[in-house]
Amino acid sequence: MARSETPKRRCAIYTRKSSEEGLEQEFNSLHAQREACEAYIRSQRHEGWVVIPTAYDDGGFSGGTMQRPGLQRYKVDRLTRALADFARLIEIFDKHAVSFVSVTQQFNTTTSMGRLTLNVLLSFAQFEREVTGERIRDKIAASKKKGMWMGGNLPLGYDVQDRKLLVNPAEAETVRGIFALYLELGCVRRLKEAVDRRGWATKRCATSAGRKRGGRPISRGHLYRILSNPLYIGRIAHKGQLHPGQHKALIECHTWAAVEAQLAANTAGHRRRAGASAPSLLAGLLVDSTGERLTPSHAVKNGRRYRYYISRALITESGAEHTSGWRLPAHDVEDAVIRIIAAALTDRAALIERLGVRGVSAEQSRLMLDRAASLAKTLLQGSPGERATLARDIIEQVTIGQSEIGIALRKRLLVVATGAARETSPDDMMLLSAPAAFRRRGVETKLVLPAAVQMDKPGRIDAALLKTVARARLWFEQLAAGEASSLQAIADRQGVSQRYVSRLLPLAFLAPDIVERILQGHQPADLSAARLTNELDLPLGWAEQRELLGA
Structure with missing residues (x-):
């Protein structure tokens, strides 16, 4: 076959x-x-x-x-x-x-x-x-944790030698100028115009093949990258964490923090009108214990603007059906939050513990605490815009509960702003809380804080309350001195009823410390002239008065 x-x-x-x-x-x-x-x-x-x-x-x-x-x-x-x-x-x-x-x-x-x-x-x-890739990634992570620069595009302001970043003096001045101009001008568009007028350009360098690159006008995108690069404060970034670098910083931590705050405010669409006297600095940050947001609102009465934070349910639904919703005076809440944060920033021993900073030198510790005190001063005494910018940047969330106020602060920015050399992730929070009492008066809720929080803040003098107490003391002195023969005589002289005079006279016997707090504007938030004269049966004992008034 x-x-x-x-x-x-x-x-x-x-x-x-x-x-x-x-x-x-x-x-x-x-x-x-x-x-x-x-x-x-x-x-x-x-x-x-x-x-x-x-x-x-x-x-x-x-x-x-x-x-x-x-x-x-x-x-x-x-x-x-x-x-x-x-x-x-x-x-x-x-x-x-x-x-x-x-x-x-x-x-x-x-x-x-x-x-x-x-x-x-x-x-x-x-x-x-895959194993080789894991080893390479682990080596990069370990190297960055030690503060080593692992290559890539060489940043403006530095040269490289033996794989280490060295400061380029001329370029470093350009970088410092960019940061200073941004803080002065407030937006990258105007910064770009100023940089172009000065003729500042991108870094000039040569490739391994000998080709020259750089020396071109700095684009807006490049400016954003410079302004947000933690390399310039001596940090190495890796997977959302900042590690102390082995290179020299070009920018002070407080300058970088201020720039980051401005960038965050602009990016998030929180630009405030120039000259705005009362920005709602907790807008989008305030929630109740169920997680429901409180929305800024306002009302105008007799030509005066009153701001509030109101539960969404009270806005979208009938208020009568949602009596459990919040309607909080904005100034009281904002002021309380600022006081709580400022107190935490100035509590030197507790702050070091909260930031997790240990083993630093005495000089580093002093510098960090001084910067924290500077932040607290800005919150307490800065302009409305400065306070709002800083508060929005460091506050992650404020929670209003029935008996306390809880505040979550972004620890990463606090660490950078205070110059503390510590590794952090974007999810790290510094948690604060303070007891508070909320007393309803009609649809509005009054916030009452402990005296420790109240006493160190600038007072808000209640003119009507002060006038009422002064009247009571004056009328009692007139009776005691024989200048007025009776309550009716005082009523006739003042053009009021005898009943009104009799309601005011007990205020002449208020405890001296309560009167002092009224004079300074440090009285409890729910203490008003109407409440003292119409709603309360004021006891003569000073201790009973303090207990009744929450003072």
Whole structure:
């Protein structure tokens, strides 16, 4: 019986060398690879294998990418280290009736065993690649944690030597000027115009190939990157955390914090009108114990504007159906929050503990606490715009409860603003709380804070209350001195009723410390002239008065 003719298999040979070194030699690596393949093809001549004369040689091509001139490699794991990539290649080969053969590893994809062997080898290659990647990532993380600069585009203001950042004095002045101008001008658009007028340009440097780059006008995007780069305060950023760097800082921490606050305010759309006298600094930050936000609102009465924070339910639904909602005087809440934060920033021992800063020198500790006190001073005495900008930047959320106020502060910015050398993540918070009492009067709720919070703040003198107490004391003195013979005589002289005089007279016997607090504007928030004269039966004992009035 005639023997069937063996089908001819045309075999292409592909060779590759990563570098061009040695290719000029008469016999190089590409020739050696091709000879090995030709010898193997000759050994398979009985299977009909025939080498085609076309040479597929790639000298100086890396195998690290799929975008290559050829698809076969000298070793299987040089073809690809990704099993998914190899599966796609085999799928393409199968569509065109092409088999893959490894000369040095003695298998091909025409058999099931060959396919299994390839998959196993590629799985190990992929595993090795992933382990190597993890080691590289771990090394980068460890290096950055030590404050090492790990390369990339060289930042304006620095040169590099032995992989370390060194200050470039001329460029450093440009960087400092950019930060100062931004704080002065308040927006990047105007900053860009000022930078262009001064002729400041991007960093000039040369590539490894000797080509010069940089020296161009600084774009707005580049300005944003400069202003938000913690490298300039001596920090190295990695995955949302800041680590103390080994390089010298160009910008003071308080300057950078002020710039970040301005950037955050602008980016979040919190631009306030120039000259705004009463910005709602807790807008979007104030919630109740259920997480429902309180919205800023206002009312105008007798030409005076009254601001409030109101539960959404009281705005969107009928107020009568939601008597549990909040309607808080904005000034009282904002003032209380500012006082609580300022007290925390000036409590020197507790602040070091809260920020988690230990083991620093006495000088570093003093500088950090002085900067914290400066922040507190801005909150207490700054302009409305300054207070609102700083408060919005450091406050994450304020929670109003039935018996306390809770405040979550962004610890990362506090650490930077105070110059504390500590690693932080964006999720780190400094939690504060203070007891508070809320007393309802109609639809409005009055906020009553402890005396410790009340006493150190500038008073808000209640003119009507002060006038009422003064009248009571004057009328009592007139009676005692015989200048007025009776309550009716005082009523006739003042044009009021005798009943009104009799209601006011007990106020002449208020405890001296309560009178002093009224004079300074430090009286309890719910203490008013109307309440004293119409709602309360004032006892004569001073201790009972203090208990009744919450003073």
